[in-house]
Every structure is written in structure tokens, then in C-alpha cells.
Amino acid sequence: MAEPTRDLDLVLFGATGFTGGLTADYLAEHGPDGLRWALAGRNRAKLEAVRTRLGLPDLELVVVDAGDQAALADVVRRAKVVVTTVGPYQQLGGPLVAACAETGTDYVDLTGEPEFVDTTYLEQHKVAEASGARIVHACGFDSIPHDLGAYFTMQQLKPTGPVRLRGVVRASGTASGGTFHSAMGAFSRARQMASTAKARRRAQGKPADGRVSKPVAGKPHRDKVLGYWLLPLPTIDPQVVAQSGAALAAYGPDFRYSHYAGMKTLRYAAGAAVGVGAIGLAAQVPPARDFLLKKVPQGHGPDAAKREKSWFTVEFVAESEGRTVRTKVHGGDPGYGETAKMLAESALCLAFDDNPATAGCVTTAQAMGDNLLARLQAQGISFTVVD
Numbered sequence: 371m372a373e374p375t376r377d378l379d380l381v382l383f384g385a386t387g388f389t390g391g392l393t394a395d396y397l398a399e400h401g402p403d404g405l406r407w408a409l410a411g412r413n414r415a416k417l418e419a420v421r422t423r424l425g426l427p428d429l430e431l432v433v434v435d436a437g438d439q440a441a442l443a444d445v446v447r448r449a450k451v452v453v454t455t456v457g458p459y460q461q462l463g464g465p466l467v468a469a470c471a472e473t474g475t476d477y478v479d480l481t482g483e484p485e486f487v488d489t490t491y492l493e494q495h496k497v498a499e500a501s502g503a504r505i506v507h508a509c510g511f512d513s514i515p516h517d518l519g520a521y522f523t524m525q526q527l528k529p530t531g532p533v534r535l536r537g538v539v540r541a542s543g544t545a546s547g548g549t550f551h552s553a554m555g556a557f558s559r560a561r562q563m564a565s566t567a568k569a570r571r572r573a574q575g576k577p578a579d580g581r582v583s584k585p586v587a588g589k590p591h592r593d594k595v596l597g598y599w600l601l602p603l604p605t606i607d608p609q610v611v612a613q614s615g616a617a618l619a620a621y622g623p624d625f626r627y628s629h630y631a632g633m634k635t636l637r638y639a640a641g642a643a644v645g646v647g648a649i650g651l652a653a654q655v656p657p658a659r660d661f662l663l664k665k666v667p668q669g670h671g672p673d674a675a676k677r678e679k680s681w682f683t684v685e686f687v688a689e690s691e692g693r694t695v696r697t698k699v700h701g702g703d704p705g706y707g708e709t710a711k712m713l714a715e716s717a718l719c720l721a722f723d724d725n726p727a728t729a730g731c732v733t734t735a736q737a738m739g740d741n742l743l744a745r746l747q748a749q750g751i752s753f754t755v756v757d
Contacts, residue, residue, distance in 0.1 A: 378448050379406045379721045384455030386416040388671040392710035398424045442469040451476040453717045459486040474501035476720045482512035482606045485563040488570040491731045499730040504737050509716040510709035513610040515684045519699040520611045521735040522753045523686045529622035531691040538632040541682035581623050583615030588628035598632035614735040677703040696756035715745045
């Protein structure tokens with residue numbers, strides 16, 4: 371992994387944005403004593419404003435353009451871990467990932483963009499394996515509650531046979547502008563996304579020990595165990611959970627995961643389905659897509675009072691050989707506060723904890739597992755077994 375002689379524990383890109391600013395706030399408050407970190411970005415004046423707000427006059431600032439590959443390499447080789455909230459990642463994220471993969475620097479981001487994650491695997495996985503870098507995508511609400519929630523559930527189940535796991539998300543909160551822009555970009559590139567996913571499956575192959583791990587697209591239905599109407603969610607989370615299942619033998623010989631939004635009534639489920647479908651259609655029409663993107667700008671978010679009232683739960687039902695295990699992940703504001711917490715704790719976990727020996731493009735469960743689970747539980751995100 372990264373040499374201990376590196377003079378920075380982590381570098382944060384994106385602190386001048388809303389979620390990046392919350393991540394900087396979290397690191398300033400919860401980072402360990404003596405944390406060696408820096409803020410990086412294009413605009414010195416904006417970086418200085420963040421440093422002043424944090425009350426850390428000695429915090430290092432690094433002015434660098436995200437598209438300057440040589441300059442990025444010079445910055446990231448100084449750090450153990452690079453943290454970035456700069457998206458949409460499909461358009462802006464490639465050079466930074468490449469710099470980390472080449473220099474053996476660990477990397478975490480907030481992406482929920484499947485095409486970007488698959489492209490990174492195709493272009494950088496082998497490079498990162500050779501350098502020792504751990505490239506860990508989706509370290510926010512996409513996809514830590516789902517990935518670590520499934521990991522926690524498998525710890526309770528201890529399967530020896532086939533597993534069918536479903537995760538059901540319920541939340542009250544505001545989606546970030548960055549998340550909306552990323553989702554619109556993904557919807558508008560459905561064909562490219564499918565092609566890249568197919569190329570990754572060919573390149574990655576199947577687990578060498580013959581195990582099976584797959585995301586399964588479910589159908590809308592009423593869940594008799596949970597009592598909710600379930601609506602399949604077209605997010606990156608099933609892909610991430612299945613990747614962990616392929617990497618970790620503890621998920622059993624045949625692991626299948628389905629991902630849903632849970633609604634209390636059929637009316638709400640139907641309305642949500644229509645809304646998602648309408649956004650997907652609008653993303654295919656450039657004028658409509660541009661109109662919606664202007665309505666939901668990046669870099670802004672709800673105030674602290676609104677974030678304080680927000681919450682999320684992800685309930686899991688695992689079934690294997692006649693046994694059923696239920697678990698639940700619960701936290702606060704999913705789009706901003708908890709996402710910043712999860713991202714920051716992922717970076718700190720990679721920088722300081724004794725994690726499993728991994729390299730390349732890996733998931734949070736694969737790269738950090740129990741260590742990250744313990745960190746998040748200590749910071750108020752609960753992982754519990756439901757009786």
C-alpha cells in the first residue's frame with residue numbers, strides 16, 4: 371500500500387462544493403489529532419474561504435486543475451488517500467482515478483454512476499493492482515448502507531447454501547444536486563452504460579472458485595414480510611453488493627441480491643414509478659434534460675434544520691435453506707450529512723486501519739469490511755438484527 375513516508379494522510383477535492391464542504395467540516399471535527407490533510411481545487415480564493423470557515427489557518431491548500439494529469443500525479447503521490455466529491459464523475463473523474471492508480475494512492479468517491487465505475491475497472495483495475503492502490507467508489511449513501519448492510523446480514527446468516535437477499539430503502543430527505551445530475555447523465559447514456567457493463571463482465575469473469583453472485587432485477591410487488599409495496603430501484607447499489615458477493619466467500623456459493631424502494635401504500639408506489647419513468651424519458655430529450663438540470667443546480671443543498679429532520683432506513687431480508695434473517699441499517703440525512711460522514715470515515719479507515727490485503731477496484735465491504743462497519747456504528751449509523 372501507500373508508503374508511510376508520504377507527507378499527507380489525505381487530500382480532499384471538492385471542498386468548495388456543498389457536500390465536499392460538509393466532508394471538510396466532518397474531517398475538521400472528527401479527524402484524529404495530528405491528521406495531515408489538504409484541500410485541493412482550481413480556485414485558491416474559494417479554497418481559502420473554506421479554510422477560514424473551518425478555522426484551520428495552517429491547513430494546506432493545493433491549487434490544481436482536475437484535468438491536468440501530470441499535476442494531479444504530483445499531488446496525489448504525496449497522500450495516502452485521495453477523497454473527491456467532484457462530479458459528474460463520468461465527465462470529470464477519470465484523470466484523478468488514473469493518477470491514483472498509477473501512483474499507488476488509495477481513492478474514495480461518492481459516485482453512483484455505473485458507467486464510470488465500469489470504465490474505471492476496465493482502464494485502471496490492473497494498474498491499481500500493480501501499484502497497490504485501492505480504488506473504492508460509491509462511499510456515500512450510494513452504496514455504503516446497502517453494501518455494508520448486506521455484509522452485516524451475511525455475518526448473521528452464515529450461509530452454506532444459496533442466498534436470496536433483498537434490500538428495501540425508505541428515506542426522508544433531499545437528493546443532492548450532484549446526485550441528480552449524475553442520474554440524469556446515466557439515464558441519457560443507457561446504451562453506452564449497457565455496453566460498458568457488458569465489457570466489464572467479460573473482462574472480470576466469474577469467481578475462480580465457481581461461486582455465483584448476481585444482482586437480480588425484481589418486480590413491483592407487496593412484501594409480506596415487511597408490509598411494504600416494493601418498487602425496483604435502478605441504482606448502482608445492486609451492482610456494488612453483487613461485486614462484494616463475488617469477492618467474499620462469506621456470502622455463500624450462490625448469492626442473489628434485489629434492491630427496492632419501500633412504500634406504505636400502492637398509490638405512493640405507483641406515483642413513484644411514474645415519476646422515475648418520466649425523469650428517465652426526459653433524460654433522453656436534450657431540451658427537457660437541460661431544463662431539469664437547471665432546476666436542480668449542483669453545489670447547493672438544504673440548511674442544517676432540514677438536514678436534521680431527514681433520515682433513512684435500509685431493511686434486509688435474507689433467505690437461505692429455510693432460514694430467514696432480517697436486519698436494518700438506520701441513519702440521519704442520507705443525501706448530505708450521513709453521506710459526508712460515510713465518505714470521510716471511509717478515507718480515514720483506508721488511511722489508518724489494518725484492513726484486508728486488497729488492491730485494484732474494490733468495494734467498501736471488500737476493502738474495509740469490519741473496520742468501516744465499526745467506525746460508522748461509533749458515529750451513530752446503526753446496523754441491527756430485527757427480531
